[in-house]
Amino acid sequence: MAVKILSVDDETDLELLLTQFFRRKIRNGEYEFFFAHNGLEALQVLLKHPDISIILSDINMPEMDGLTLLAKINEMRIPSLKCIMVSAYGDMDNIRHAMNGGAFDFATKPIDLDDLQLTIDKAVEQIEYIKSAQKEHAQLVDIQADLSVAREIQQAILPRAFDVKMHDAGEVDIFASMLAAKDVGGDFYDFFAIDDRRLGFTIADVSGKGVPAAIFMAVSRTLIKATGLQGLPAEECMAKVNDILCGESVGSMFVTVFYGIYDVTTGAVSFTNAGHNPPYILRADGTVEKLSCSCNLVLGAVEGMPFTGESLRLNAGDALVMYTDGVTEAENRNHDQFGESRLEAELAELKGADSKQIVSGINAKVKEFINGAPQSDDITQLVIRRK
Amino acid sequence: MEVKIERENAQVIVHLIGRLDTPASLEIAPQMNELTEAAGGTIVLDCSQLEYISSSGLRIFLSLRKAAGEKGGKVIVRSITNDIRNVFMMTGFLNLFEIQ
Numbered sequence: 001m002a003v004k005i006l007s008v009d010d011e012t013d014l015e016l017l018l019t020q021f022f023r024r025k026i027r028n029g030e031y032e033f034f035f036a037h038n039g040l041e042a043l044q045v046l047l048k049h050p051d052i053s054i055i056l057s058d059i060n061m062p063e064m065d066g067l068t069l070l071a072k073i074n075e076m077r078i079p080s081l082k083c084i085m086v087s088a089y090g091d092m093d094n095i096r097h098a099m100n101g102g103a104f105d106f107a108t109k110p111i112d113l114d115d116l117q118l119t120i121d122k123a124v125e126q127i128e129y130i131k132s133a134q135k136e137h138a139q140l141v142d143i144q145a146d147l148s149v150a151r152e153i154q155q156a157i158l159p160r161a162f163d164v165k166m167h168d169a170g171e172v173d174i175f176a177s178m179l180a181a182k183d184v185g186g187d188f189y190d191f192f193a194i195d196d197r198r199l200g201f202t203i204a205d206v207s208g209k210g211v212p213a214a215i216f217m218a219v220s221r222t223l224i225k226a227t228g229l230q231g232l233p234a235e236e237c238m239a240k241v242n243d244i245l246c247g248e249s250v251g252s253m254f255v256t257v258f259y260g261i262y263d264v265t266t267g268a269v270s271f272t273n274a275g276h277n278p279p280y281i282l283r284a285d286g287t288v289e290k291l292s293c294s295c296n297l298v299l300g301a302v303e304g305m306p307f308t309g310e311s312l313r314l315n316a317g318d319a320l321v322m323y324t325d326g327v328t329e330a331e332n333r334n335h336d337q338f339g340e341s342r343l344e345a346e347l348a349e350l351k352g353a354d355s356k357q358i359v360s361g362i363n364a365k366v367k368e369f370i371n372g373a374p375q376s377d378d379i380t381q382l383v384i385r386r387k
Numbered sequence: 388m389e390v391k392i393e394r395e396n397a398q399v400i401v402h403l404i405g406r407l408d409t410p411a412s413l414e415i416a417p418q419m420n421e422l423t424e425a426a427g428g429t430i431v432l433d434c435s436q437l438e439y440i441s442s443s444g445l446r447i448f449l450s451l452r453k454a455a456g457e458k459g460g461k462v463i464v465r466s467i468t469n470d471i472r473n474v475f476m477m478t479g480f481l482n483l484f485e486i487q
Binding site: 278 | 409442450476477478479482
């Protein structure tokens with residue numbers, strides 16, 4: 001594409017000189033010249049031809065002089081538009097003024113056209129560099145838009161309604177939240193009625209970030225739900241999901257999962273912890289118990305792994321508090337982490353709270369702790385409380 | 388994060404120094420990928436100066452173990468600190484590697 005050059009001069013002899021000197025380049029389609037005779041006219045030509053990239057402007061002109069034109073062009077903030085100012089030989093005042101005002105370069109009259117050629121070449125080189133940077137920037141903006149779509153998808157597939165419709169569901173008080181980090185992470189939670197008595201639930205964290213993590217998260221969540229709905233014991237469900245995920249994992253991606261089955265009639269919970277942070281039980285009397293380490297492997301790492309199942313019981317007023325490491329590893333500006341002991345202390349303070357109050361209570365404490373530091377990981381909680 | 392690699396007899400010893408968080412994992416990934424070529428032999432991951440490991444860091448360990456499994460080699464994890472040991476315990480990685 002031709003480099004479009006706008007020459008602005010109230011005397012028309014420059015017009016002739018340029019078209020003569022650059023006639024080959026004009027004929028070959030390398031340069032295309034436009035002409036204006038003062039600053040105002042130049043702005044009108046620019047409006048009509050926004051793809052002009054170089055302006056060659058005289059300084060002393062009627063209506064609007066070159067320095068005012070330069071100032072107007074600067075106001076437009078087009079980094080790929082370069083002004084070369086032309087002035088009388090030795091007119092250092094105006095030249096200094098123009099250079100300080102953001103001119104790309106200057107030429108003095110009588111114009112040395114060979115030298116002008118070099119200046120134009122130099123400007124073209126810079127303009128191309130700026131344009132390629134702008135293009136890359138635009139591509140980055142596109143990618144970021146894709147990422148925000150991925151984040152919306154990630155949020156959209158998580159259950160938002162917390163009223164469980166099953167027999168005796170009046171005993172279940174469940175609430176969850178995921179505060180997504182800026183980069184798409186891979187946290188999720190889920191819960192579903194397996195039958196009229198049993199509620200399957202899960203909290204999980206996919207390794208890594210970005211679109212691959214979001215896709216792996218969607219696959220994991222669907223597999224766990226589909227397998228869980230078959231009513232298998234927790235450890236068998238995890239073993240099955242693990243074997244399928246191992247076939248899907250690219251780049252050694254894995255997911256830590258806590259999967260449990262809650263019996264709404266008895267308060268019994270059978271569960272398998274596949275490499276996830278051990279949850280807490282906040283008892284009705286305010287004591288906080290951390291579940292012991294199950295030491296099962298994460299899912300998606302090694303095929304054919306056995307998983308162990310465990311059990312616990314929730315009595316009236318007890319809550320099972322599950323979280324991802326986004327909670328405990330939340331950092332303030334000094335890089336101090338929220339940590340498990342702080343989480344335990346805050347949970348104890350929430351004695352008697354319902355599931356929603358626990359989730360929002362901890363979220364508020366984490367927010368207060370990080371005190372405006374950027375959030376680097378998803379912050380996710382799932383709480384099941386027996387009424 | 389710094390990675391120092393030495394070759395000693397038939398062993399490749401990898402010193403992991405600093406915090407292996409998500410950005411650091413991306414940074415050292417090319418170096419670690421090259422290591423999979425040595426996965427037919429014994430790779431020792433020295434963690435005495437490893438301060439922190441994120442899930443992305445664990446993925447690197449897992450990738451090496453997979454490569455070693457395919458090529459008949461082995462990966463040994465040496466001198467892990469208590470913090471890292473806790474992460475390995477929670478995620479089940481403790482049973483995946485020979486720990487020295």
